[in-house]
Amino acid sequence: MENRISDLLDCLEDAGQDLEPRGGNAERVQKRTLEKLNGRQAQRSEQTLYIPPRRRRPLAVLIAAALAVMLLCGSAFAAWKLGAFRFAEKYGAVGEVLDSHAQSYETENEAIPVDFGSARWITAEAGDYHLRLVSMTAKDGMLLAALDVSPKREGVPAFRDSKLSLSFTDYETVACTTRESSDRVDRVELSAVLPEPLADGAEIGFSLSGPDAEPACATFRLGEVEKARQEMAASDRHHYATTARTKDYRFSLRTMTASASSVYAVMDVEALTDYGREHLDTAPVFAVYNFTHQSGGSELDARLLEEGEGVRRYLVGFLGEEETNEAGDSIGFEILQIYEDGDTAEHHYYLFDVKLEDLIPDAITCGDPQGAPNGTITWRTLSTDALGLSVKGRGALSDDGHPTVELVFRDGRRETVMDVSWHVGSARSEHDALICHYGGSGEMYDCEAYLSLFFGTPLDVSELSAVVVDGQSFTLRP
Numbered sequence: 001m002e003n004r005i006s007d008l009l010d011c012l013e014d015a016g017q018d019l020e021p022r023g024g025n026a027e028r029v030q031k032r033t034l035e036k037l038n039g040r041q042a043q044r045s046e047q048t049l050y051i052p053p054r055r056r057r058p059l060a061v062l063i064a065a066a067l068a069v070m071l072l073c074g075s076a077f078a079a080w081k082l083g084a085f086r087f088a089e090k091y092g093a094v095g096e097v098l099d100s101h102a103q104s105y106e107t108e109n110e111a112i113p114v115d116f117g118s119a120r121w122i123t124a125e126a127g128d129y130h131l132r133l134v135s136m137t138a139k140d141g142m143l144l145a146a147l148d149v150s151p152k153r154e155g156v157p158a159f160r161d162s163k164l165s166l167s168f169t170d171y172e173t174v175a176c177t178t179r180e181s182s183d184r185v186d187r188v189e190l191s192a193v194l195p196e197p198l199a200d201g202a203e204i205g206f207s208l209s210g211p212d213a214e215p216a217c218a219t220f221r222l223g224e225v226e227k228a229r230q231e232m233a234a235s236d237r238h239h240y241a242t243t244a245r246t247k248d249y250r251f252s253l254r255t256m257t258a259s260a261s262s263v264y265a266v267m268d269v270e271a272l273t274d275y276g277r278e279h280l281d282t283a284p285v286f287a288v289y290n291f292t293h294q295s296g297g298s299e300l301d302a303r304l305l306e307e308g309e310g311v312r313r314y315l316v317g318f319l320g321e322e323e324t325n326e327a328g329d330s331i332g333f334e335i336l337q338i339y340e341d342g343d344t345a346e347h348h349y350y351l352f353d354v355k356l357e358d359l360i361p362d363a364i365t366c367g368d369p370q371g372a373p374n375g376t377i378t379w380r381t382l383s384t385d386a387l388g389l390s391v392k393g394r395g396a397l398s399d400d401g402h403p404t405v406e407l408v409f410r411d412g413r414r415e416t417v418m419d420v421s422w423h424v425g426s427a428r429s430e431h432d433a434l435i436c437h438y439g440g441s442g443e444m445y446d447c448e449a450y451l452s453l454f455f456g457t458p459l460d461v462s463e464l465s466a467v468v469v470d471g472q473s474f475t476l477r478p
Contacts, residue, residue: 094458098386101358104255108243111251111335111349126208127216128156133225134187136204143171143192147206150185159186162210168192169205169217185346198222240330244351248276248340251351253333254313258356259363259385261320262297263288263331270311275341277310284338286316291332291353295324297390298437298452319390319437319452321383323365329356360385362461366474374471375403377449382467382474386459389417390452391469396445402438403451407431407459408466408473418453431455 124131134146149159149166159166160178167173171192179187190206202222209215242253250272256265269284271277283304289296297320306313316333330353337346363385373379377395384390389405401420408414418433433453440447451469467474 094386094460097360097362098257098458101360102255102257103354103357104242104253107241108245109239109241109352111244111246111351112239124218124220125152126206126218127213128152129159129208129216131206131218133220135225136220136222138194138198138202138222141194143168143194143198143204144190145204145206146187146189148185148187149208158184159188164208164210164213166190167207167209169207239350239352240355241352242354244349245272246335246338246340246347246349248273248279249338251333251335253352253354256317256331256354257360257387258325258331259360259383259387260323260325261363261365261383261390262318262385262388263290263320263325263356264300264315264317264387265333266305267302267314267316267333268311269314273341279339280310280312282339283312283314285336286314287332287334287336288317289332290324290329290356292326292329293324295320295322297321298450300435300437300454303435319383319388319454321381321390321392321450321452323363323383325356325359327356327358330354331356360387362386364461364464364476366476369469369472369474371468371472377403377470379403379449379451379469379472379474382469384459384461384464384467384476386455386461388452388454389467390450391467391474392448392450394446394448397438397440397447397449402436403470404468405433405451405453406468407464408468409463410465411463417455430457431459 123133128151130148130150130152132148132150134148136143136145138144145168147166151158156162166176166188168190171194173190173192175189175191177189179189200223203219204222205217205219207215207217244251248271250268250270252268252270254266254268256263258264265288267286269280271280283302286302287296287299297318300315300317300319302314302316304312305315332353333351335347335349335351338349339346363383365381365383367381369379369382373395375395375398377393377397379391379393381393382389382391391405398420402418402422404416404420405418406414406416415429415431417429417431418436422433422436432455434456435454437450437452440449461476464476466476
């Protein structure tokens, strides 16, 4: 296989996907339908199309009926197979596997704020600032809270530059830490000692004060963040579509494929306004996850694949550690950070859900590797499919570089796809990693560690006999 997946993704236009603003949905579907009909009629130019006399219909009526069904079926969800990737043309047998499981759609809705239905509980105003409650708990005699503080308008300085302080109104604040979240948003973490336990729903006051400013107060109830999250989980968040609009942008899913543990998608971001066109080169932060099972994995960075006038195309998705994806699951797409015209804080939009129709076969998950680790992490489980590999374990993260990952093929070949000196653009082998996530959560020297990488070239998993990570060998089933 001489081509890398980057070659494929950068040549989507050659595969029949023009990179251009998408326009109206009905017009696009009608155009594609007529193209398909004309193509079929050209192939049958010497054949006679027979319609039983009692069932004759004008061709325009038939086309209109077909379009109506495609555009309206399933409430707001109508799948339209486009065969977008054309993997098979570039990767032979491996491409046929990916081609037959890639899917793409043509339905549209409006993006909604991710805190839809609950913002009134967990946001407040104090003077010139917005306060957003991130978390608040009362346990073991301590009251702990975290709030995001952002200016309400242009000209108001960020909290970190305002010389203001945030504190509890009714309890002595014993610790206060400010962490910069973005250019205009600061996360403030507070703690106080409780003289007695608090009841559920107790009101907790916060005060913004400074040497030259009148105190500004806001109140939140204990347990409201959890209540908001529960209501969101129970509400109808399934918005089946693949194109969503915000004030300045349109986000369109071009195609998606998935294994039992991972999801890979190509997303177009189109500017709708002058502000959007001016800021189009700022990559949005995407979140992709399995909404049905509330699971995901290591997020792929939004990797720019191609750019055109007023539109950018990105590879997004996640590399998971567990086999949770099933046909029929809802895959959710969100934008975690994006600025729009006139705003001082970033938006977090819920874009849409997509029904997962099928999975890439031959994806493998295995555990209990053989051999002692070369590093300080004991790796426990590994998942791999045609596009990526993910492994997780426990131990201390290395400051010296990345773990070493080696593929062992059934014909005896061995290929190192990552080592301690790996960095983006350092490909030295056919399947060398293009994208990598390496990190962990918990104590620095005893954390839950993970490693995910995206292969430079699609991989035929049936050719693998083992994957070796830092000296620990995961043997794959025949």
